[in-house]
Amino acid sequence: MTKNKGQVTIPTDVDVIDDTLSLIEKWGADAIRDCDGTDMPDELKSMDIKRYATYYTTRKDNEWAKQNPEEIQQMYLMSRFYTAVDDVLRIPLMKHFYDKQLQVNTIDDIKRWWEVIDRTTGDVVDPSEWDYDETTKEVVLHKVDIFHAYTVSFLAFIIWDPVHMYNSLTNDWQGEDRQMTYDVRQPKTKEYAINKFKHYLEEHKEIDVIRFTTFFHQFTLVFDEYARETFVDWFGYSASVSPYILERFEKEVGYKFRPEYIINQGYHSSNFVVPTKEFKDFLDFQQREVAELMKVFIDLTHDAKKEAMMFLGDHWIGTEPYGKYFKELGLDSVVGSVGNGMTLRLISEIPGLKYSEGRLLPYFFPDTFYEGGDPMKEAKVNWVTARRALLRKPVDRIGYGGYLKLALKFPDFIDYVEKVTDEFRALYSKVANHQPYVAPFKVYVLNSWGKLRSWGSHMVAHALEYPETRIYEGVLEALSGLPVDVEFISFDDLLNDNEVLNKAGVILNVGDAYTAFSGGNYWANETIVKRVREYIYEGNGFIGIGEPSAYHKEGRYFQLYDVLGVDKELGFTLSYDKYNWEEKEHFILEGLPKDLDLGEKIQHVYAFDDTTVIRKTNKHINLASNTYGKGRAVYMSGLPFNFENTRLLYRSLYYAASKEDEIKRWYADNYNVEVNVYPSTNSYCVVNNTYEAQSTVVYKGDGTSFDITLEESEIRWFEM
Amino acid sequence: MTKNKGQVTIPTDVDVIDDTLSLIEKWGADAIRDCDGTDMPDELKSMDIKRYATYYTTRKDNEWAKQNPEEIQQMYLMSRFYTAVDDVLRIPLMKHFYDKQLQVNTIDDIKRWWEVIDRTTGDVVDPSEWDYDETTKEVVLHKVDIFHAYTVSFLAFIIWDPVHMYNSLTNDWQGEDRQMTYDVRQPKTKEYAINKFKHYLEEHKEIDVIRFTTFFHQFTLVFDEYARETFVDWFGYSASVSPYILERFEKEVGYKFRPEYIINQGYHSSNFVVPTKEFKDFLDFQQREVAELMKVFIDLTHDAKKEAMMFLGDHWIGTEPYGKYFKELGLDSVVGSVGNGMTLRLISEIPGLKYSEGRLLPYFFPDTFYEGGDPMKEAKVNWVTARRALLRKPVDRIGYGGYLKLALKFPDFIDYVEKVTDEFRALYSKVANHQPYVAPFKVYVLNSWGKLRSWGSHMVAHALEYPETRIYEGVLEALSGLPVDVEFISFDDLLNDNEVLNKAGVILNVGDAYTAFSGGNYWANETIVKRVREYIYEGNGFIGIGEPSAYHKEGRYFQLYDVLGVDKELGFTLSYDKYNWEEKEHFILEGLPKDLDLGEKIQHVYAFDDTTVIRKTNKHINLASNTYGKGRAVYMSGLPFNFENTRLLYRSLYYAASKEDEIKRWYADNYNVEVNVYPSTNSYCVVNNTYEAQSTVVYKGDGTSFDITLEESEIRWFEM
Ligand SMILES: [Mg+2]
Ligand SMILES: [Mg+2]
Numbered sequence A, B: 001m002t003k004n005k006g007q008v009t010i011p012t013d014v015d016v017i018d019d020t021l022s023l024i025e026k027w028g029a030d031a032i033r034d035c036d037g038t039d040m041p042d043e044l045k046s047m048d049i050k051r052y053a054t055y056y057t058t059r060k061d062n063e064w065a066k067q068n069p070e071e072i073q074q075m076y077l078m079s080r081f082y083t084a085v086d087d088v089l090r091i092p093l094m095k096h097f098y099d100k101q102l103q104v105n106t107i108d109d110i111k112r113w114w115e116v117i118d119r120t121t122g123d124v125v126d127p128s129e130w131d132y133d134e135t136t137k138e139v140v141l142h143k144v145d146i147f148h149a150y151t152v153s154f155l156a157f158i159i160w161d162p163v164h165m166y167n168s169l170t171n172d173w174q175g176e177d178r179q180m181t182y183d184v185r186q187p188k189t190k191e192y193a194i195n196k197f198k199h200y201l202e203e204h205k206e207i208d209v210i211r212f213t214t215f216f217h218q219f220t221l222v223f224d225e226y227a228r229e230t231f232v233d234w235f236g237y238s239a240s241v242s243p244y245i246l247e248r249f250e251k252e253v254g255y256k257f258r259p260e261y262i263i264n265q266g267y268h269s270s271n272f273v274v275p276t277k278e279f280k281d282f283l284d285f286q287q288r289e290v291a292e293l294m295k296v297f298i299d300l301t302h303d304a305k306k307e308a309m310m311f312l313g314d315h316w317i318g319t320e321p322y323g324k325y326f327k328e329l330g331l332d333s334v335v336g337s338v339g340n341g342m343t344l345r346l347i348s349e350i351p352g353l354k355y356s357e358g359r360l361l362p363y364f365f366p367d368t369f370y371e372g373g374d375p376m377k378e379a380k381v382n383w384v385t386a387r388r389a390l391l392r393k394p395v396d397r398i399g400y401g402g403y404l405k406l407a408l409k410f411p412d413f414i415d416y417v418e419k420v421t422d423e424f425r426a427l428y429s430k431v432a433n434h435q436p437y438v439a440p441f442k443v444y445v446l447n448s449w450g451k452l453r454s455w456g457s458h459m460v461a462h463a464l465e466y467p468e469t470r471i472y473e474g475v476l477e478a479l480s481g482l483p484v485d486v487e488f489i490s491f492d493d494l495l496n497d498n499e500v501l502n503k504a505g506v507i508l509n510v511g512d513a514y515t516a517f518s519g520g521n522y523w524a525n526e527t528i529v530k531r532v533r534e535y536i537y538e539g540n541g542f543i544g545i546g547e548p549s550a551y552h553k554e555g556r557y558f559q560l561y562d563v564l565g566v567d568k569e570l571g572f573t574l575s576y577d578k579y580n581w582e583e584k585e586h587f588i589l590e591g592l593p594k595d596l597d598l599g600e601k602i603q604h605v606y607a608f609d610d611t612t613v614i615r616k617t618n619k620h621i622n623l624a625s626n627t628y629g630k631g632r633a634v635y636m637s638g639l640p641f642n643f644e645n646t647r648l649l650y651r652s653l654y655y656a657a658s659k660e661d662e663i664k665r666w667y668a669d670n671y672n673v674e675v676n677v678y679p680s681t682n683s684y685c686v687v688n689n690t691y692e693a694q695s696t697v698v699y700k701g702d703g704t705s706f707d708i709t710l711e712e713s714e715i716r717w718f719e720m
């Protein structure tokens, strides 16, 4: 592998053989892959190149699914809410679901596996008080409390794989069978799937890498009666269930399973909701069982002298790359889509792999590569965004996905990717396996998920963000490219592990009130409050963004009001005069523009008397700092991602850590420029993150400085 | 009393005798009054005019206060929150209070009447674990949980009457004694005050009306160490306490009193907080005891052949004009400040009086009547605003307060008041004692206070509004001048009285989540939810404004989500796709401008599928309607007061009541114009509420219409 070749994977198909060959040359690719809906051309099967084959354990075999309907994959669904206005209430189960995707499971005992809940009281309705009318697909409640609202939680078979359905609709695949699913966790299908895989391995000697897409359980993705997406949860476990699995779960944990452990008021125990004990038990159970079965497939792959690669997406549920079991499985690689810096770090830091691979954007799909489209723009933003994170912890390979013939119509794009692949390889050779310089303190991101959902807080699907969470996503995106050592810790860690905050550091707590991210009822726990207060008081830092530590109790909303020096006005203390509104100059604003976008979502935050107000909008605090014992806190109303805010966060971290004096080491005055340092190779780079030239003063490690001007997006390397 | 004379009270003083006489003539005044800081001139004592004398039962006698320090009025205060960072925690009680206003009460048993609370757990600290250090005025906690936060609730003597202090500071009174308070509820002072009052009555034969200012307990008004207001609650009972009173309360209710019943997490059980059972018990107890003692003073007044008038302000706490006991007291009159339409109705609807009197604004105080000031502007707005409400239910008299010599410097103002007094008398003669035409349904305002706080929801002091409550105050202000029959009902009424919703009607629930106004945990009560749902379903209406019925439970925030057709996104259901955002044409928008100000405070409200979205801002619903059985609901994100929004509310009421067909009866197409009808006198008026000319079509009761153009602020009367 020469310096200008390798570490790049490209898609191929039977209709683009010559172009594949020329792009292998141009982009220095050393691996080719098929995609959902494409095939590996025979002509390339004997070439001296690594060949990836996508492998689906759970679909592309409708025969099996049809023969074994009871082992089709299942999902917990909840009906809409229906208010009883009469003696009898009929609840239609499928009215707002897509009947080509989902089919009510009446094979298993509905009285055991379904749950009708009075949502006005929270009580479970006795199963003797309802029946299911198969003809109308309605649950009929015979005995209701009038004007109470009810829901039905029920199991449904996934008769069209949601990803196949999505791809099929997005790419307008005509006349193809809808791919059904089957559940490899269940006994008959497990045996069948393993044998089938053995057979596949034997028949595909030319394949070097089995790219599992993925293992067994699809993340939650549900369509409505108009085939529109109605609910998605990339972290969601609701499609990883079946009576077979749940009976095993019950046996293990020693208590009765309730559908509500998954359904959770209709929130489907999503990443946004503080997890219950039972849901955490279920996660652990699923991870262990999924890991055991993954191991079977991985070992078979290795026995066939192939590599096992996992796609971090689609049916990844239960694999949890940052979980307890994953790193021991011997998986060779994980590949995932790189939407931004966060998702890059999510992939590149997965433990226990030989290598990781990032699929850059855009996918060669018709939604971007249409006549008049501008894939270049997306590619540039994607690369510059990903590069910040690559410079901290690179993936080992990059690649592209989709239909090559679409990309070929955009020669500029083809040329730009050549530059990207060259730059990637050059960068990798300097960065990989070298511990970069980091700030002299740790950054602890504290939420309900901790390490398990490293880099995934607020994430929905790859790099998708909601307007409502834009002000929080920015925090991890900023961190993904900053020279700081980030550790994800959970409230359970704080409760159970005295050593978790064992180094000098700054704790970040980021999110809306009562969500899993800010922590909700964990903040009603005195031990949590006490530990964090003590840690800060002893000389560490805290940065709260949005509604940090929010839990309304005993006259306060932010339970760390004393650390933060701010609280939110809920409407109960309006009659207290609040006099501290004057904006002060502050260290953390140095070099930043006057106008900062700290989001408009979080309002009505006010400061206590001794707090330093830094930025406000009318009578809403956007930015403030506070001293707490030997420690410090910074409050921000939000932190949408941009380079000003990234710098603001970086300066806030140093301020909170009381290390202001040390910030101008490997530092550029211009916030559009960042410096990354690799002491073990005596090298560092200065990077322009924008699409125009930038000039700046750069400070070196000894505090000396020099001026530099960089071209658009330029990365320039130096010896120390 | 001729048509152009009477029903007007003016202030006087010894330095404006001639001017008083000429203004009596010009304004047609039939009563004169002294004010705090003025005296009744001897020259006017024998004139043929009604003379009011302000009477203070609780101050203006520092001798008595000094001789009886244990009967000085007291107030419950709470220290700031202090976090224990060491084995011992010292909490300074007075650090943030004004020591010329308040003095720690150490006369009574502090271990019994104070309370130290661990605000991290909510636990009360055992009194054996703390002491009070008199020299430093600190409570010393000897045994703390480190990094828990603590507060001290304690009693303080009110050594400077807060209103005297406010007037003294506002008017810069120099060299005058600070008036102390004393508590007329306590035995020695009660006897003394009664005798003193008897003596006063004997010595003031020339006085016709005793204007009590007020009775015994000041509303909560606390100043900080810089003599700035720090907390105010016009409905607040925290200054109505003393061990003497509280022991009587304990005896009556049969359970032990806790300071927390008043302090309530530092919220001081304000009007904004859902009242606890204990606080409601305390309110009832105080009302009854205050009423008993009021009766003594009223009877003495009557025995002396004088009238008893109560000022609705200052020391009004416990009198509760809409409470159970007030209407039986034989009080002749209540006078109050008219800040707007709401406060006018608050005064004019008080039951059990011979007459009511409204003090119009501005007060003749130097903050308005300074050189270069514009008192005319305030006077015009005040009059036009008050007039809307006068036309529904007038006060019987109007008047002015303050220092006449200040007003005399503004001859335009003097002339304008002449017009106001003439217009008032003309209007009164047509309106008083005649039931005006109202819409064919009732409007029920549902909150935690109900009738007791009629027209006072969200009120802080007279007509003071917070930016945070602007969107709610507008609702009552709009209602104060609309031809609808308004009834205030409480959640307790809903729970205890099956008949409270006994007519066709529209329920309004208005306010921020968890406040007393929207209702908080009342919405966790299935009976409340069920009753309201049923009432609407059977064909009535519901209008929810802000965060109506909000209580996060079982997957829903607005517990009447099904009635309203909307809910608020708290961050748990972001991954549900929400497709209903298209604005529809709607009956309630007819004749209204495209841009409506529905406030920006309440965001993240989304609509369910069948709901009619009427107005939205980005993905935030501002206005929507829904059908619920035979009934209807309207949701509004807020309703700041203006004439567009007043019309919007009026149309929404008719829509919610399913009476659209009947709205164009006594109706003006132009929303700046309103029509008031008095069937018993066969008369109606058309009123221009603006300061410029307005043209409109006016619809009469039979549906016929005519065109009209009105001068600025004009009111024109017609025979039917
Ligand atoms: Mg104030
Ligand atoms: Mg979506």
Ligand SMILES: [Mg+2]
Pocket: B565, B610, B611, B626, B627, B628
């Ligand atoms: Mg509906």
